[in-house]
Amino acid sequence: MTSTMTRPRAEARPGRGGFGRLLHAEWTKFRTVRGWTLSTVGAVLIICLVGLLATAPASESHPNGSSALPVGPDGEAVNDNFYFVHQQLRGDGTLSVSVSSLTGVVSTGPTDSKAGLAPWAKAGIIVKDSLDQGSAYAAMMVTGAHGVRMQYNYRHDRAGRSGAATQESPRWLRLRRSGDTLTGYQSADGSRWTEVGHAHLPGLSATPQVGLFVTSPSVKEGTGTGTGFAPAVATGSFDEVSLGGRWTDGSWQRGQVGRDAGTSGSYTQDNKGGATVSGSGFRVTGAGDIAPVVAGPATSGVRTIENFLVGAFAGLIIMAVVGAGYITVEYRRGMIGVTLAASPRRGRVLVAKALVMGSVAFAVGLVAAAVMVPFGGVRSKANGFPVLTVPTATELRVVVGTGLLLAVASVFALGVGTILRRSAVAITLVVVGMVLPYLLAAASVLPDGASEWLLRVTPAAGFAVQQSVERYDQVVTVYAPSSGYFPLAPWAGFAVLCAYAAASFGAAVVLLRRRDV
Template sequence: MTSTLTPPRTATRPGRGGFAQLLHSEWTKFRTVRGWVRSTVGAVLIICLVGLLATAAGNKSDPDGSSALPVGPGGEAVNDSFYFVHQKLQGDGSITVAVSSLAGVVSTNPNDSRSGLAPWAKAGIIVKDGLDQGSSYAAMMVTGSHGVRMQYDYTHDTAGAAGAASQEAPRWLRLQRTGDTLTGYESADGSKWTEVGHADLTGLSRTPEVGLFVTSPSIKDETGTGTGFAPAVATGTFDRIALGGQWTGGSWASDQVGKDAGTSASYSQDTKGQATPEGSGFKVTGAGDIAPVVGGPATSGVRTIENFLVGAFAGLIIMVVVGAGYITVEYRRGMIGLTLAASPRRGRVLVAKGLVIGSLAFVVGVVSAAVMVPFGGQRSESNGFPVLTVPAATELRVIVGTGLLLAAASVFALAVGAILRRSAVAITVVVVGMVLPYLLATASVLPDGASQWLLRVTPAAGFAIQQSIERYDQVVTVYSPSSGYFPLAPWAGLAVLCAYAAASFAAAVVLLRRRDV
């Protein structure tokens, strides 16, 4: 009689349920340590507390708390201040004009004015959906140093021909309205026209205000290297105005759009906005700008949503301490052997820990930002600090990005802790590599070049995900880390931090598998 022996079954690999059980075990381990739970709650409180203190600091730009920055069609804060000679267009039509000169005056102090033209001083024609600041528009213009441009709805800019306007070589401009579409043209002689661009202004009223405008933003100091900005005024001369289509038949009116020049500049004591007839056209003087509001010295006293999240770096440090301790405490107390004995697949243990600490840090960041962004804005405006409005999509990205920032930093700390096995050393490595470069770069301790280099190559690049203000070539300011501008785009900066975290995590998994506990 023969018998067949059945070989013993080999141990099966843990399935989805096995990993879920491991994940639950790591979560239970976390929540039973009161220090970790208290620290996580404390991170939310410290982010909010520091943000609240920041909303009360600084010099008020509006002591009465009565003004707010205009908001453009896209939801961004804008400057919308210029001198306007206008009348109403009835339906479709066009306006054509020759700009024969554009000159300017800069006031370096109340008692001193000199000739000078801001690079983005503008003189041209505009179709605007009413005189309210922030209303939709399209414009063709001659600029101080950037040739002919077509701009619309504050953030859009298209280049035309280069060169300045002069009596001998005027710049001809034309705007043609067809429904909601505005098309801009330029010409060197008034007969041969070249299309510069077009804009779709959906919802444009049937009778928009159309006419001539001049404006000039502030200009940097004489050296061009400092952070000072002086009030600048521009004067444009317009000749041979031609109107096509159906107009209301009214006479030309002239107005200052906006009570002043917004955050971009102001009229000096010796200058003011005005329009005077000259020959077949007008000579128009104006100041201010039609453009998005950006950060920098020109907007001192204006808050951005990043100001309400300055406590994120403090909360991040707390979560780094928790993340590093989440693994190093097991080495210090000799518990790591039991953990790995219960779950021999060591890489899965580290993944489970990463999911737990990363998820908690993400919740900390999102909850803190979701509270501080709207509450900080309301508190700032009530205290007399205008807030730089941003589109809803940007606000959402900053809120979610703050959670991702803390999550990536916590996982980074966990991985470094697994590599070094010592909490104090791991925390020091992460803080020195991430928080210290951020503080040095944004506090103007280092030159701009060094600050930008740090925010490109160190984990501190991840803080770029919180940047809400954009850089626009048509707006002059100091685009530096100290003014809130990172050298990398928001998601690119976060990717740098995630790369550090991923590389450290991979190294930690390899070492955890190879080393004795």
Template sequence: MTATLTPPRTTARPGRGGFGQLLHAEWTKFRTVRGWVWSTVGAVLVICLVGLLATAAGNTADPQGSSALPVGPGGEAVNDSFYFVHQKLRGDGSITVSVSSLSGVVQRGPDDSGSGLAPWAKAGVVVKDSLDQGSSYAAVMVTGRHGVRMQYDYTHDIAGASGAVSQEAPQWLRLQRTGDTLTGYESADGSSWTEVGRANLSGLSAAPEVGLFVTSPSVEDETGTGTGFAPAVATGTFDEVALGGGWTGGSWASDQVGRDAGTSASYSQDTHGGATPSGGGFEVTGAGDIAPVVGGPAGSGVRTVENFLVGAFAGLVVMAVVGAGCVTVEYRRGMIGLTLAASPRRGRVLVAKGLVVGTVAFLVGVVSAAVMVPLGGQRSQAGGFPVLTVPAATELRVVAGTGLLLAAASVLALAVGALLRRAAVAVTVVVVGMVLPYLLATASVLPDGASRWLLRVTPAAGFAIQQSVGRYDQVVTVYAPSSGYFPLAPWTGLAVLCAYAGVSFAAAVVLLRRRDA
């Protein structure tokens, strides 16, 4: 009888001869090429250098550096400037007022102080934790053109139903405190009440300041060179004031909260804040705003986190050169055949290269941002520029997002390099498709509509991940790319860039498998 011998099966040990070893080999290639290593160091340096140059100038309007902005309960920079007629409320209680008029003055030039009412001028009642700027609050109010609103802790805005006010049709407002819960109401006749909204102000003090307030942000003003902002002042007439609950019973105090009108406005030359008793109520004049800071009008000098990371586009170009070179250099030197012979599964080779390049680029972005965000803030404040404070979560997203931005761009460059096999052409494609649209959109070269379109449909949308300032309907400013506002949300913009990188990478894998090395 003859026995048939079957050779034993062989299995590859994990990490040896498999993807782990391939990944290690690609990393070894990267770190042994001095040009790539020094380029990554140079990318960090160029991002920081451009950021330092962008924050080098001093603020001649504020040479003493009095640049601190108030910070709200959520950690964001805020405007908190208004005229306040107030008392203390100990425990629970309510305040009810009748607002019979809201008028305004807009100063569009040194000799032009005509009538006009800012759309977001506000007159109403407010419960505020203290007179300190940035302290927690809840308010219900009438506005210039947006009806009755309830707003609290600067970023929250709830719409009511009513419109304009007049002597013939006054608007009644009520703010009720029950523990930490504040409830706002509106009424057309003082008898039938409709709830506008409610807010929970956790940690509200036992005796907050409660009373009447008026404020008015600046108004958009078309000038010969574009959109500017004209200072505006508002005056509200409160005909009746009714108090309920734990009021102290003392006299009314009148104060300007904030030294001036903040970054959102300034008092006109002829009009300043104040309060005058009128019958059973008050006539109150004020300017400023109670709202988050979103950059301030042109000329305010407010700096944001994005200003400190303006060099990211230069570092991105450097990392695009590295990413494309990681594959094109092997074609140029005839080494790609050896690489693919050592690892016949070609798709894995490109994946390993992408992981190495993407990880290195991510670290470049994170390190650069982690250095420049605090350093840029310190330099700006020392130079007299207000710095827009953001919550810690937003700052973390910007730092990590800068790393993700560079990583996705580097992988995109790698994929385009694998498709075209020419480093110069691949880098040109990435620069034209990503960096150029970003520069054109943010440098006021193109109309706002075209700039928004570019930042939606090109890989440049990925820069939105660095945006730290949000858009608020209750804050008027120029929400355009030239002012630092991207049309897509941060993670949505990054997703557009990742989609370009993903599609390009998939195409590169398919072609690498099909065509001759």
């Protein structure tokens, strides 16, 4: 007689299905608590309501009285305002010129001015797709204090051979077009040329506008009440203009690109641009700028998309209250023992709570941002305030980043609540560590140095993920938290918040496993 031996069946272990049931139980617990559900809806509403205040009519207005800004090839708002002496180039060709001088005048009052040159005043040659603002271009130029430069499509800037040290006169510049490629050169004598760089402009017109330009942004000045920006105008002298290639009949046209100085505020009422023939060249006066628009004191009346999300801090406070209470209420009511008895693996319980809390907070931030960014833009423009246009990828990062900001902040609050077991103390710690530094920095309560330090080392660094404005070396403004500029890059600042959340959550898991309930 033979018998068959069977291996004992292994004891079932909780697997993904078990965690799924735990996750469902935590979600059911969350949605059946009326206060938490109402708080979630209230967070969306408060973000939108506070954001509406940023779109309300105000006493200040945009310098142009316009509700739209030119948009460059890369999708960003740009200044494109300068005086232009130009012809059409048919096909390929070159333009060479000697810049013999660059001088300037700075306004000191409504009717007074003094000699002075803006560091980023520009005089040079440009190949521009059309006379429309925001069209593609490449330019070689002499600047007020930064030497010879090649710039193209507003965002791109490259220093010439000697950088800012190149101040000798005359300075020779050349642009050569070959298809969609523009190559810039500089020379000290007009005979030996050094390549500065090249730019590829896809779809460049077969007959672009080519010629001489001068522009000058406003000048940053220290005053007794802080930092101001004074209107400035520049004048460049161009000699020995040399053309090569198939040009028009040789007659030069002249005029202003852009009806004023854009957001740079460089033109005074009585000092407009112009050009006169001077020997074999021209003497050209202009103001404005060819560069991206940035936030700051020089762009009064221009709004950014993060202005419409200023209410995120209020929504974050609400979600921090919910996040901390999601665990502390169980301690207060003695329910934590039941929860852990049903799911003995305590770390999994806290992970499930974090996933539920983080997902809800992410949805709150995402929905509020997805509503307010387009609605705020429409409302601002209807009230006569232009909105700083940004590339689609940047706008998407701001919207999704707002959701991530609230999600990680709520997990941070959940971790702190687990550690302290008291809602009031946990909420106070999160608000003081995250929201208070942000408000102090944004409201200019602290000096710029102190504000930047707080936004580097505290959880408030996470708000950087909402920043849409960029820094550009070739654009002068006040790059400070009060103007919307965080000291860390968007994802770097968000990583600081994530580090705080990970530390608090890790400590919470360890303590939850070791302590009595």
